[in-house]
Amino acid sequence: MHLIGLQQVRALAGSRILLDDITLGLEAGARVGVLGPNGAGKSTLLRILAGTGEIASGLRTVTGGVEIAMLSQQDDFTPEMTVAEAIHAGKEAHEWATDPKIRQIHTGLLADVPLDALVANLSGGQRRRVALAAALTAPAQVLCLDEPTNHLDVEGVDWLVRHLQERFSGSGKNKGALVVVTHDRWFLDALCTRVWEVVPGIELGNGRPQLPGRIEFYDGSYAAYVLARAERARQNDLAAQKRENLLRKELAWLRRGAPARTSKPRFRIAAAETLIADVPPPRDNVELLKMATARLGKDVVDLEDVSLSFPQPEGEPKVILDEVTWRLAPAERVGIVGVNGAGKTTLLRLLEGVLPPSAGRVKTGKTVKIATLSQATHELDAVADLRVVEAVNEVAATITVGGKELTASQLTERLGFTKSRAWTQVKELSGGERRRLQLMRLLMSEPNVLLLDEPTNDLDTDTLAAMEDLLDSFPGTLVVVSHDRYLLERVTDHQVALLGDGKLRDLPGGVEQYLEMRRAQAQGANVALTGFDKTEQSNDETAGDQVASDEHSAASSTLSAAERRLKQKEADKLERQLQKANQAVEKLHAKLEEVSAQAMTSEKAQEQLAQLGRDLQAANEQVEELEMAWLEAAAEL
Structure with a gap:
């Protein structure tokens, strides 16, 4: 059943045409993932579908009686609102508390958020989950979600996928439809049955008109989209080769001497000029380059009987680690998962050496050279007033890549910055551009240990793929904290978990084992968990489970x-x-x-x-x- 339609829609960004001649339809039962680079117009498309965005021309149609709920990247809650009021605006508790589906959403997203708490007192992540809960509990057939996995951990993303799969399975008007903008590829692959790729417009310059953005449609999940896109690229390459051959012949014909040119038919000259004028400049492809890496010895970073805790205003200190022994090996590639607040970022700071332990010691090898990619890109604050080229030049004036010496300006161009963007101040860059610049500045320092804290933030799928290719070839030790399950399973060899009880546990079964452990804890089951720590059995009163820890560290219980x-x-x-x-x-x-x-x-x-x-x-x-x-x-x- 048809729910929403767009016919020849044009959308503007200021005076620039962002999208043009967009015609599409949304049917009941559809689960659509919207992909595209930063700034291409994904959020604009979502707002137009939801009816909150303006269209310059064209037609938007909605089937009568269809309600639409929208999750934007920014919420509009007033500070004096309580959580219950923000989610269930204008409703009394008895109107929603008896609905098991709403209670399920509260349990899945708001387990740590009191319903009577003021929105003004919530963290950014908690506000985001409240906004998501408000969208999910709205009585709507069509759900438009803009980056719903932001601020969700691996467990939260898994819950959201299962919830949306159940809600939007099947067909019929009552089943509704889902349109989601996200860069989480595991989420897309597990949930979406179609992909709409927003291809950005191109500024041609030289008096030629702008080529506006468009949408390309793909059936299937993210994996099917990747295969179909690769096949389209292959076919386009063949067409481009044929076109270049034709252009080469036309130009050769035109250059056969000035005396003969006057006798050449004008239509042949016009055809050749059309071929030349019709060639758009290539897109600014992002290329993340492999830099040199300092030699790494046998010793990397060892945590030996390390404990770490922080005092709380009221009650007992918050324990992050409790007598944990963990030894990082040369070229080891490990991912860290865990509940929010368990201390994943704190563990990275401990490995980096900027945070001392409360007890035990952190031993770092003599040849170790650590580089850390933080969540907030705060490393760029010191160069905020510099131009992009100057920020690169500050690390090194020239570098050698693949046997060729590149200057700072050449490197920034290879990173996907146009000549105009290369001379933009760092503080004016978008989130994705800051992330690219931050990562390459780190690699230019030739580290042999990389600590990455949520490296996928603000990156589109193409840049993520480029980053993963780069990390695949990184020869040093890699430690990644991320809620992006696709990234973890792609670039790391094994994962460990922080569950909030001070222990660091190995996950032979990967992320899926972690999710099973968390589900068992939530059900109050007794779960035997293998750990790195040296403690004996301990009781977790909060989860109601009994945890059995190994007598020895992971170094003694696994392969050397x-x-x-x-x-x-x-x-x-x-x-x-x-x-x-x-x-x-x-x-x-x-x-x-x-x-x-x-x-x-x-x-x-x-x-x-x-x-x-x-x-x-x-x-x-x-x-x-x-x-x-x-x-x-x-x-x-």
Whole structure:
């Protein structure tokens, strides 16, 4: 059933055409993810769909009786509001408290937020969750969410996905539809069934008109979108090659001497000029460059019987770590997950050496050179008045990348800054631009240990992919705190968890194991958890679970760094052998099909067919053996 439609809609940003000739429809049961680079017009599109944004021309239609709820990136709560009033405006408690679906939303998002608390006293993350709860509890068929995963931890994102899947499954008017702007790729892949990509407009210059932004439509989840987009890019490259060949021929024809040019037909000259004029400048592709890395020795950072706590105005001190021993190995890649307030950022500051422990010691290797990417990009405050080029030049005037020496201005261009943006003051940059500049300044200092605190903040999906490619090739030790499950599972080899009880726990089962642990805690179940700490069994009265901790640290209960490297090499070798074996099976299948067509009339082909059958059976057995060996090696890792 059709719910909302746009016909030839134009949207402006000041005097600039942001989007033009946008025609689309939203049907019941649709779950749409909106993607695009920062500033492309995603939020503008969402506001137009919700009816809160203005359109310069075109038509917006809404089926009668359809209600729409909108979550903006900025809430409009008044400070004197209570949480209950902000969520259930104008309603008495008895009107909503008896609804189990509303109670479920309160439990999932507001477990730590009292309903009688004033909005003015809430943290930024709590206000965001209150705004999200207000949108989810609204009696609406269409839900428009702008960056709903901001300020949600891994557990919160998982809850939101399950809630929205249940709410918008199926079809029919009562099921409604979802449109969500987000850069969380795991969220998109788990929830959305369609992707709308907002492609930004291009300023052509030289008196030529601007090419406005447009929307490209893809069916399927985020993974399907990535594959379809890659195929479109391949086809566009082929078309561009054909066009360049035609342009080259036209230009060569025009340059065959001035005397002959007067006799050339004017339409051929006009066609060539059209080809030249129609070439838009390439987009400012973001390229994150691999810098040199300082040598890293055997010792990195060791936490030895470390305890850390902070005094509270009332009651007992808040314990972040309680006698924790943790040893980071060279080239180790670890992700940290945990509940909000458990101390993930504090743990990074402890590893960095800027925060001393309450007890125990933090031992840092002599060759260690640490660089930290903070959440708030506060490292750029000191260079806020400098231009982008000057901020890069402050770290190094020139750097060598891939055997080529790049100046500061060349580097900023490679980072995706146009010549005009390269001379913009740092304080005037967007959040995504600040993030790119911050990361590259860190890498230019040649660190061998990277500590990343929510590195995905403010980055669009293309820049995230570029950053992940860069981190894949980083040879040093990597520690990542992030609620972006896609990033954690892509760039780290294993994860650890902070659950708020002072212990640091290994997660052999990854993020999914952490979510299962949290769900079990919420249900008050008894959960046995394997930990890094040296404590014996302890009771967690808040969650009602009983936690069993190992007698030894993770260093003594898992593979050593040297053993892990050998096992990893063995697993990589098996993976390469498995890939070759699978390719051999595919070739045998193709050969079988070819020979089968001849076997009816040729005795020689029949003999060849029998031999191919024996070869295929042997190849399949080899694949099975390699698969079992690879699984065993992966299990040990």
